[in-house]
Amino acid sequence: MGGGRTFRLSLGGKIVVLSTLLGSTNAWRSPPRLHTPLAHFETLSTSSAIDVHSFPSSVASRLGSAISGRFLESVLLLLPLTVLPPSACAFPGLEDCTSESNPSFTIVTCDRFGIDPVAGRPKRCLSAENCISSTSVNNPSKYMSPWVFNGAGEDVPTAWLSLVRAVEAQEGLKVVEIDNGSKQYYLRAEAPSKVPPGGVDDLEFLLSPKDGLVFFRSASRQMAFLYPLTQPVGDGGSIKKRLETIQKAVGWSTVEEFYDYK
Template sequence: MSRNQTNHFARGMLVMGLLTLIGCAGDRPADLGPLDGQLRACPDSPNCVSSFDTRDSHAIEPIRGTPEAVKQALNQMERVEIITDSGGYIHAEFTSRLMGYVDDVEFLANPHEGVVHVRSASRLGYSDMGVNRERIEQIRSLIANP
């Protein structure tokens, strides 16, 4: 193989590898949504936070506000798509810039308490390097400071 052919082959393999990784978004979970007034529990892996979880590694406070305020915050963010909006429940997908990984973020309103419960979870992988917690805090900040 000539040097030019070797370089062309190497570039092709690199592109194929990147395309494979980018396509690793994972399938949308079938069990999302409220169940008995709550969002489903986080797995044991440290790539999920939920306002219904009591473990220090997964617990996060609900957001003070309304579903409308949540939607307004989501509309200010990048690489997010609202998949479900059924009044008191919102499911949004966030896609990472480089690798195309998808995180599922859910919101469930409790109007009696004036809060919106949250769950943010990575579809793939084990650790999220704190991305899901940071995302919820960013949404909380956007709602508090419109």
């Protein structure tokens, strides 16, 4: 037949053509004269390609357009299932952090230590952090009550020295920043993270002479996110256990424990 056109289709193309032609999709509904394309196919072989000979130009054009349309439709349907490495901005509150991804997970690094200038206390934990903070009162899983130091009858300098010594005595902890009361009673220490290996945990303590309390925050500086989870891999409670060990060393009660006792 004049004006014929030849196509060479890969094995994937064969499957698309045959499944589409034999299916009940409207994409292939055409006038009666175009309902005979299968009659123009040669017998299919097991080779990697097939030849379609002697197609009228109009039929060949319609066939090529339909194949392209079906392929595009399949790609669009599969896009929501495609897992792409997330960046730090994909996690709420971590937009200012940095991230590094590989095919298995993303490591998000955040330097969020320091006293909140508005609240005057250590920062709250974000939802996507391995973190415990005495300021996260609205997040029970990340909250630990402040410690009451003056309940033991200690004055401020004595209480502060007790806390510094307790932190320094913990294996793996290193004090990297300290203010012994020139502006505030503040200490920050670093410790190896349990998750991810090679990461760093930051521990912060702020003693408030006015309140008679010690506020604190401890968080993993690096967080490992496995696809497609939106929460980091847990630390097995290591951050909380470290804080509880320090609390036991100084012998102070939490606010709840102190006032329940009284």
